Amino acid sequence: MQYVKIKDAIVEQIEAGMLSPRQKLPAERKLAESFDTTRVTLREALSLLEAEGRIYREDRRGWFISPLPLRYDPGQALSFLDMAQMQNRLAKTEVLNASTCLADKQATRLLALPAFSDVFCINRVRYLEDRPVVLVTNYVQSKLTPDLLAHDLTQSLNQLLCNQYGLKQKQVRYRIATSTLLGSIAQALRATSGTPAMVIERVHFDSTGSIIDAAIEYWRHDAISIESCLELK
Amino acid sequence: MQYVKIKDAIVEQIEAGMLSPRQKLPAERKLAESFDTTRVTLREALSLLEAEGRIYREDRRGWFISPLPLRYDPGQALSFLDMAQMQNRLAKTEVLNASTCLADKQATRLLALPAFSDVFCINRVRYLEDRPVVLVTNYVQSKLTPDLLAHDLTQSLNQLLCNQYGLKQKQVRYRIATSTLLGSIAQALRATSGTPAMVIERVHFDSTGSIIDAAIEYWRHDAISIESCLELK
DNA sequence: GAGTGGTCTAGACCACGGA
DNA sequence: CCGTGGTCTAGACCACTCA
Structure with missing residues (x-):
């Protein structure tokens, strides 16, 4: 098993500090x-390192050393920027598009809507140290939040909903699974199709138990570590 | 991109119900x-399906269709067996080994122990419908729980600690990340080294805030979906 | 013992990124 | 425009599983 030895050799170099986060590896050849x-064999070793979350790939650009993952607490209603800041990370948000549209399959499922409802749909990419790490799709029922899209959407949507519309999140239901980045999602994250991903779905409720909004996050799997602490019933 | 088309063709067959969960795919050749x-190209397609969680591999035995994942709620102190039963799944637990040993690096980190402490270390494999889905390593401080290993360890450790020693879990701290199954862990799950995995670390506290025990779980990533609902502060 | 999956070789062409 | 990564070919050998 040659590729395991190659992997171990590279791991050793990473742990010895010879390779720093975000540094590019030499060309595959x-x-x-x-x-x-x-x-072929070398790429097997690289894929294994990628699956372990030690390196990542930018499509057609090469392989890079993974930085430390962001610690993400689903129990804290923290915005991405606050989370990053608390961990001394440099964060940035880019709005890909924001529009009113007919709810697609995911939106109707998450927001528990009747068919053919109108929703706001916002796609944003979040960066850490200029590396795109997560694509977030937000769905908000348009009737609750007129003119939502007129606001600055690079800020926290949670805070925006709270400050502008008085919609306070009291409860969250979430689902975490692994999958891959494909097609346009991969592109938005500069990733190759098939890159391992962590997928987080969230639905937010207000104090009356009504749904406020929902989000789907596609994370590069090496960029996140989910950590939380909670009381048991 | 031939391998994407192959993948889609297989996905279509799965979704059309032509292939049922746990059914073996034809030979690679x-x-x-x-x-x-x-x-080579075919295996690229299969790896992609594996990363998406649609098929899985048993080492040297072939590729199989993934069953539905088990829904796992870190906020509920449910035992694996209870969880499985509530979802109409057939569960089984096998104790690989259980012994007193010097705390290794992970145990000292999770239990916040001084160096060279004695701990109980229990390795168990959990099955769903006879498919090994998770390897669990439990660490318990030996001084809190004399004769722990004399009990039936196929039952819930949580319940055992509670009923036999009065140790009630009141709080849990957990961490979820993705990685791979390697070496003996892969073997215990009949997996190939390098198979994508979901890793869950848990540390349990009693009502005084003292650590009771800790666990590390290595899940086949397609076998689990983490779902929870919680109040926001 | 036949067939299988795990691993590896030694090439090739193309489209894209970056200079 | 060069070099790169993405993709693909057509084989090979071995160790293991399973009948």
Whole structure:
């Protein structure tokens, strides 16, 4: 099992601090040569490192060392920016698009809507140190929040809903699973199709138990570590 | 991108119900032939399906269709068996080994122990419909629970600690991340080294805030979906 | 013992990124 | 425009599973 040895050799270099976060690895052909093997086998080793969350790939740009993951607490209603700031990370948000549209399958499921409802749909990419780490799709029932799209959407949607519309999140239901980044989602994160991903779905409720909004987050799986602390019943 | 088309063709067959959960796919060479391609490309398609959680592999035995994942709520102090039963799943637990040993690096970190402490270390594999889905390693401070290992360890450790020793879990701290199954962990789950995994670390506290025990769970990533509902502060 | 999956070789072409 | 990563070919050998 040559590819395991290659993987271990690279892990050793990472842990010895010879390779720093976000640093690019040498070209695949060069690495293959230096480990005296073929590209196929070398790529097997790289895929394994990727699955372990130690390196990541930018589509057609190469392989890079993964930075520490962001600690993410689903129990805290913290915005991405606040979370990043508390962990001394440099965060940025980019709005890909924001529009009113007919609820798609996911939106109707998450928001428990009747068919053909109108919703606001917002797609944003979040960056850590200029690396795109998560694509977030927010769905908000349009009747609750007129003119929502007129506001600055790079800020926390949670805070916006609270301050502008008095919609306070009291409860969250979430689901976490693994999958892959495909097509346009992969593109938005500069990832190759098929990159491992962590998918988080959230539905927010107000104090009366009504649904406020929902979100689906596609994370590069190496960029997040979910950590929380809670009381048991 | 031939392998994406192959993947889609197989997905279609799964969703049409032509392939049922736990059913074995044809041999790689046969699949490759029927899609008129080589094994390398075919395996790329299979790996993608695996990463999406739609199929899984048993080491040297072949590829199988993934059953529905088990819904797992970290906020409920439910035992694996109760969880499975509530979802009409057939569960089984196998004790791999249970012993007193010097705390390793992980145990000292999770239990916040001084160096060279004695702990009970229990390794168990949990099955759903005879498929091994998770390897659980439990660490318990030995001084709190004399003779722990004399009891039936196929039952819920949580319940055992509560009923036999009066140790009631009041709080849990957990961490969820993705990684891979390697070496003996992979073997215990009949998986190939490098299989995608969901790793859950848990530390349990009693009502005084003292640590009772800790656990590390290595899940086949397609076998679990983490779902919870909680109040926001 | 036949067939299978796990691993590896030694090439190839293309489209894209970056200079 | 060069070099890169993404994709694909057509084989091979071995160790293991299973009948």
